[in-house]
Amino acid sequence: MSAGHNHAQVRAGHERQLWIALGLTSSFMIAEVIGAFITGSLALLSDAAHMMTDALAMAISLVAIQIAKRPADRKRTFGYARFEILAAAFNALLLFAVAFYILFEAYQRLQAPAQIQSTGMLVIAVLGLLVNLISMRLLSAGSGESLNVKGAYLEVWSDMLGSVGVIIAAVVIMLTGWGWVDSVVAAAIGFWVLPRTWVLLKDSMNVLLQGVPDGIDIDSVEQAIRGVPGVKDIHDLHIWALTSGKNVLSSHLVADAVPGAEQQVLAQVTQLLHEQFDISHVTLQVEGEGFHRDGPEEVHA
Numbered sequence: 156m157s158a159g160h161n162h163a164q165v166r167a168g169h170e171r172q173l174w175i176a177l178g179l180t181s182s183f184m185i186a187e188v189i190g191a192f193i194t195g196s197l198a199l200l201s202d203a204a205h206m207m208t209d210a211l212a213m214a215i216s217l218v219a220i221q222i223a224k225r226p227a228d229r230k231r232t233f234g235y236a237r238f239e240i241l242a243a244a245f246n247a248l249l250l251f252a253v254a255f256y257i258l259f260e261a262y263q264r265l266q267a268p269a270q271i272q273s274t275g276m277l278v279i280a281v282l283g284l285l286v287n288l289i290s291m292r293l294l295s296a297g298s299g300e301s302l303n304v305k306g307a308y309l310e311v312w313s314d315m316l317g318s319v320g321v322i323i324a325a326v327v328i329m330l331t332g333w334g335w336v337d338s339v340v341a342a343a344i345g346f347w348v349l350p351r352t353w354v355l356l357k358d359s360m361n362v363l364l365q366g367v368p369d370g371i372d373i374d375s376v377e378q379a380i381r382g383v384p385g386v387k388d389i390h391d392l393h394i395w396a397l398t399s400g401k402n403v404l405s406s407h408l409v410a411d412a413v414p415g416a417e418q419q420v421l422a423q424v425t426q427l428l429h430e431q432f433d434i435s436h437v438t439l440q441v442e443g444e445g446f447h448r449d450g451p452e453e454v455h456a
Contacts, residue, residue, distance in 0.1 A: 160201075163195075165294055168417050170217065172294060172296075173217050173220075173304070173307065175293055176289075176290040176293045176294055176307070177213040177217070179290055180210045180290055181359060183211055183282065183283060183286045185206055187202060187203035187206060187279055187283055188200070188203045190203075190276070191274060193237055193272065193275060194271060194272035194275045195271050196272075196276045196321070196337050197257075197260055197264050197321075197338055197341045198317075198321045198324050198337045198338075199254045199279060199280065199342040201257045201261075201277050201321075201323055201340075201345070202314060202344070204253050205253065205317050205348070206314055207229045212246040212250075213307045216239070218242070219242040222238045232279045233397055236397050236398040236401060237363075237397055237398050239399065240363055240398055240399075241359075241363075242363045243305070244359035244363065244433075246310065247352050247353075247356035247359060247401060248354070248356070250347070250352045251312060254345040254348045254349050254352060257341055257342070257344065257345040257352075258342055258345040261338045261341045261342035262342075264337070265339075270334065270353060271328050271334050271413045273325045273326075273328040273329040274329065276325040276351070277322060277326065277329070280321035280322045283314075283321070284315065284316045284319060284322065287311055287312075287315035287318055288315060291308065291311050291312055294311060295308065305355065309351055309355055312360075312419045313344075316344070316347060317348075318380055320340040320343060320344055324337050324339075324340040336441075352424040362396050362398065362399075365382040365395035365396075367394050367395070368394065368396040369400050373392065373394055373407075375432075376392070376428070376432055376434075377392055377424055377425060379428075379431060379432075380392075380406070380408070380424055380427070383423050383424050384423070385410050385416050385419060385420040385423075386409070386424070387405055387409040387411065388408070388409035389407070389409070391405070391407045391409055392404070392405075392406040393405050397436075399437060400433075402432070402434045402436070403435075403438075404434045404436070405437075405439070406438075406439055406440075407441075407442060408420060408424065408439055409442050410441050410442065417441040420441055424439060425439070
């Protein structure tokens, strides 16, 4: 028996904000790359590289939202909502690659520091910071609801910190002439991003591996179900997520062998799971007390 069937697709309410943030980030990324080559700043190039991944993250997020809108069909019975998790995992891997590249370049630069035009570096970094702050504001609401949008928000957030680091480096170079500070800041940006990227990748992999969603304690769920009147036992309990905020549960319940008790137990457990644990899709098989896992109990004359 089953209940609580709800194959609602990923919400696209943050599309407009993503489009605006994508336009701002992409436009300034081009300006920042040009500025990095003019000024000779690796830190500025590092910030531009992060902006590139920001733009790619937002573009992938928009594609994911469009694909996730497609309804379920006979081959994809749960729909296409999980595509956003694939996009989030891809964004994390991309950011890992960029961070390691910047660290390598920073090491190379420390061996042979380059001449830096600190004034131009400072102006471009300040403008980049403004773009990052606007994009963060646009994406902040959706970051708590979708791993896909969270991936884009995380990259913009890390890039904002990168812009702050570039501003500091530019001021230090202007005051002291220490060109090596540029490489140190670039490396610091790379090290700052790596742990946060790991968290995004770990969360994405947990969904793809059908792990128990964050915030749900499977033991608490089992205890709550056992507390429903009429429930005698529970086994084969599975909890996973289709995508961000779309939690799924399936289980076998042993109920009182009383006429009509199965439907009542089914309704109560379904309501409990929805209200207390925000599990939107519930599939339950309700069995009588004489039902064994290998089949009905044999009755001998």
